[in-house]
Amino acid sequence: MTGLGLEEIQGRVGADWARIIDLLKGKIALGSVSAKGITGEHMRNSAEFVAEELTKVGIDARVVQSTNADGTPGAFEVIGSRIVDETAPTVLLYAHHDVQPVPDPTAWETDPFTGVERDGRLYGRGSADDGGGIAIHSGALHALGDDLKVNIKVFIEGEEEMGSPSFIPFIEAHKEEFDSDLIIVADSGNWSDRIPSLTTSLRGNTDLDVTVKVLEHPVHSGQFGGPILDSNTLAAMLIASMYNDKGELAVPGIEGGQPVGGLQRDLDPDQVRKDAGVVDSYRLAGTDSLASRLWTKPSASIIGFDAHPVEGSFNVLADQTRFRISLRTAPTQRPEEAQKALVDFLRSHAPLGAQVEFSCGENGMGWAMDPDSQVVRNAEEAMRQAFGCDPVNKGEGGSIPFIPELKRLFPKAQVLVTGPEDPKGNAHSPNESISLYGLERNIVTEALLLDSLGN
Ligand code: BES
Numbered sequence: 001m002t003g004l005g006l007e008e009i010q011g012r013v014g015a016d017w018a019r020i021i022d023l024l025k026g027k028i029a030l031g032s033v034s035a036k037g038i039t040g041e042h043m044r045n046s047a048e049f050v051a052e053e054l055t056k057v058g059i060d061a062r063v064v065q066s067t068n069a070d071g072t073p074g075a076f077e078v079i080g081s082r083i084v085d086e087t088a089p090t091v092l093l094y095a096h097h098d099v100q101p102v103p104d105p106t107a108w109e110t111d112p113f114t115g116v117e118r119d120g121r122l123y124g125r126g127s128a129d130d131g132g133g134i135a136i137h138s139g140a141l142h143a144l145g146d147d148l149k150v151n152i153k154v155f156i157e158g159e160e161e162m163g164s165p166s167f168i169p170f171i172e173a174h175k176e177e178f179d180s181d182l183i184i185v186a187d188s189g190n191w192s193d194r195i196p197s198l199t200t201s202l203r204g205n206t207d208l209d210v211t212v213k214v215l216e217h218p219v220h221s222g223q224f225g226g227p228i229l230d231s232n233t234l235a236a237m238l239i240a241s242m243y244n245d246k247g248e249l250a251v252p253g254i255e256g257g258q259p260v261g262g263l264q265r266d267l268d269p270d271q272v273r274k275d276a277g278v279v280d281s282y283r284l285a286g287t288d289s290l291a292s293r294l295w296t297k298p299s300a301s302i303i304g305f306d307a308h309p310v311e312g313s314f315n316v317l318a319d320q321t322r323f324r325i326s327l328r329t330a331p332t333q334r335p336e337e338a339q340k341a342l343v344d345f346l347r348s349h350a351p352l353g354a355q356v357e358f359s360c361g362e363n364g365m366g367w368a369m370d371p372d373s374q375v376v377r378n379a380e381e382a383m384r385q386a387f388g389c390d391p392v393n394k395g396e397g398g399s400i401p402f403i404p405e406l407k408r409l410f411p412k413a414q415v416l417v418t419g420p421e422d423p424k425g426n427a428h429s430p431n432e433s434i435s436l437y438g439l440e441r442n443i444v445t446e447a448l449l450l451d452s453l454g455n
């Protein structure tokens, strides 16, 4: 690669390090929890903070409140650009400034909204997801400074954790500001903080609420129990019917897939158990590579279940039970198709003919990278230089549903999914953190990559 070179960029990132850490700490302190209200003042403050930080690195940035499809006010989005040469490629940098809630601060070892450095990591809600993405873009732009040779557009979203409800109307209203040749989505992560990765695929996701009804009203469990199963038990039987004896989701019409670009390295079951905190006696469900089970095969999780709490329960048969299934779909299957297959299956498996009703939630499509594109090769080379080792392809079980939407609206744009996360990062959980080693190399990678794309 010609251009600034590794050492020059490393030096510039090193000299900028205190600013990058301050940025992350400042961002964490804002507590930009979108679940507390996308349109809240705290979200406006967060967007303004980000716009100011982008301005410091040469981006002409501003905060714009989006409008939902129904005309109501939406999220505080940050958009900006720096055009250096009309003939050069244009790269859109994406991250999100909203963060997940903290339902139980006592589960944290440090204050969730104070950035705390400890053992090479910075702890705090949003330190990785996705404050890290903002820090990567900011650090890379600072490092390139006036040597920037590509045009930059930036979009830092304010409602990603809520499923991006106003995303489409927002892009449609700002098409020019999104138009680009390459979109770098820094909202995923690396194999580990030492081994870099491009994310090769993301799963889709969809929700389904199911109500199982057996009685018109609750009745005495001694008087009627036996021939009449309570609705909680019937719901449990219905849920269990989705799985085969290996614990695999086995619903006809819900597709699986294989790792995109081939499986370079499988996940280590012991590491996955450790990262997730699995109890010793539990055997991991399913067959085939662990990578395929986590990245490209479907999974269904019961994320809500309405039943009487144990405390204060009394001797009645529950009349009806509602639960919510979160279905993660293979990267290339349309989630609505998988959702329909699930509804058909559950309808035909109503235990003992119980009444089953459905309410379908939002759908988000998965995504698969084009492993043969030139820009993938550029990114891999940048990673190799910055981390000093070969990157390892990695799929993700999580979802970033707007990526396929971007691809639909800007078909000529390539998409690279990178990001600050690593398996120790605890995104969405207590004690979320970012590896500072990984962050520094991610910044160097992005700077090298942008530099390699210039004329
Ligand atoms: N950054 C995550 C997506 C992700 C998770 C990438 C794990 C790589 C590894 C993103 O912020 C997220 O949480 N997405 C949601 C999307 C949902 C709200 C539609 C998800 O996956 O649950």
Ligand code: MN
Binding pocket: 096, 129, 130, 160, 187
């Ligand atoms: Mn994220």
Ligand code: MN
Binding pocket: 100, 129, 161, 427, 428
């Ligand atoms: Mn997230």
